[in-house]
């Protein structure tokens with residue numbers, strides 16, 4: 001099963017205010033970009049040589065903030081009641 | 090609002106245990122949780138070792154939503170095509186089940202928070218605490234959006250990414266070395282099939298652990314049986330992502346593609362994909378545990394125990410929540426909430442299994458970070474077993490010779506000595 005389909009099983013209550021802010025200009029210069037492989041929801045990627053980030057699929061683990069070598073990820077949990085919800089956990 | 094006795098932030102096992110104990114003892118306590126329903130943000134494997142919960146809520150197993158009582162434990166070393174397994178099954182059933190129960194956190198956390206509420210705690214779900222309130226060098230409450238609530242003590246039970254512990258200067262920034270990423274998938278299968286496949290009768294359950302399923306990266310896998318679902322999970326220590334080209338979801342797919350895992354989950358319908366961090370720093374990465382008007386519990390404090398084949402965090406969280414509550418109850422009697430008075434919390438933890446176990450196994454961390462444990466040794470054991478259990482109609486070597494040949498063919502003597510020492514020191 002593809003990652004998108006797996007994420008499709010999770011309920012989201014999307015906050016229009018992003019809870020993660022990434023300075024993608026600085027990321028472009030990052031040599032290793034461990035966020036791309038480390039994020040379990042595939043929120044970071046490179047497309048046509050551009051570094052892209054979206055917070056909408058985030059499953060709120062916090063990995064990106066910790067592995068960012070440049071420490072340029074502004075991270076918090078979504079505001080109360082917002083974000084994703086598991087049914088099994 | 091008047092000054093509360095305590096505010097507990099986070100309705101996971103640590104927070105609900107603390108709020109429950111405080112409320113039971115007549116204190117006014119507010120339990121704040123960012124999720125709309127407690128549990129819906131949380132992930133465990135999860136096998137709950139419930140001895141401490143039994144001390145808090147006697148015979149909890151008659152009331153709590155549990156899945157299966159774990160009666161079979163397995164540890165498998167995987168190589169590409171094979172699995173070498175240790176299996177322990179016991180017919181012995183102690184009156185207090187200390188062999189663990191598989192649980193579903195969404196149900197369990199809701200139940201536990203409800204117990205705290207029924208005991209008199211004020212549950213405030215759907216609220217993310219954003220900051221702490223200070224008066225000079227003392228913490229006197231919390232801020233959520235524009236709301237402020239004051240209390241004699243704030244108990245941080247806000248989990249592995251605890252922002253409160255950071256804001257109270259209890260810890261430095263987290264580093265990858267002290268964290269593992271847990272990815273989990275839940276598969277639905279009819280009860281009967283689960284029971285037949287895992288050789289279980291009635292409510293018996295199985296807990297399987299895997300080493301050698303991480304493409305050589307430090308980490309491990311697990312599979313637990315629930316009533317009508319299976320929990321399949323993989324933990325990868327974060328430094329792997331600094332070197333690997335495989336994404337976290339790819340590593341999960343790789344693990345799942347192993348023939349041995351495929352058989353166990355076959356025909357299961359995927360119901361959920363989830364991920365969560367696990368504190369893996371061990372004893373040396375435990376945060377400061379208290380300051381004026383403030384205590385840190387559970388994952389927020391790094392209080393989780395990993396001994397390779399099993400991860401225990403919920404029981405450590407519950408025990409620390411109870412210890413924090415006891416400390417606050419004692420402090421309320423004297424009216425002294427300074428760090429001098431709250432120091433007692435650390436002493437209680439030092440005298441209990443929480444800090445004792447973490448200290449005893451403080452070197453185990455090095456062992457589990459040893460990449461040979463995750464590729465060379467599982468392969469070696471499997472090729473040895475292959476020779477042991479097959480007959481090729483050629484003259485055989487004595488078994489000990491065979492073993493020595495396999496070991497020396499794969500590991501250099503200095504590495505072997507180093508690894509042996511790690512085992513002796515760590516375990």
Ligand SMILES: Cc1cc2nc3c(=O)[nH]c(=O)nc-3n(C[C@H](O)[C@H](O)[C@H](O)COP(=O)(O)OP(=O)(O)OC[C@H]3O[C@@H](n4cnc5c(N)ncnc54)[C@H](O)[C@@H]3O)c2cc1C
Pocket residue numbers: 077098099100101102103104121122123124127128130131132133134135136137138216217218219246247248249252271272273322364365366367386387388389393400401402403404406
């Ligand atoms: C894949 C995986 C498998 C595991 N397997 C096991 C196992 O088999 N057995 C075991 O014992 N342990 C296991 N663990 C570890 C266990 O899950 C944790 O140790 C345990 O959940 C810690 O409990 P806690 O109460 O400290 O934190 P959590 O359970 O994380 O609870 C923290 C709570 O705080 C809330 N919160 C966070 N920030 C805020 C805020 N700012 N405002 C309000 N609320 C907030 C969260 O929403 C959450 O409800 C596993 C962990 C993982 C990830």
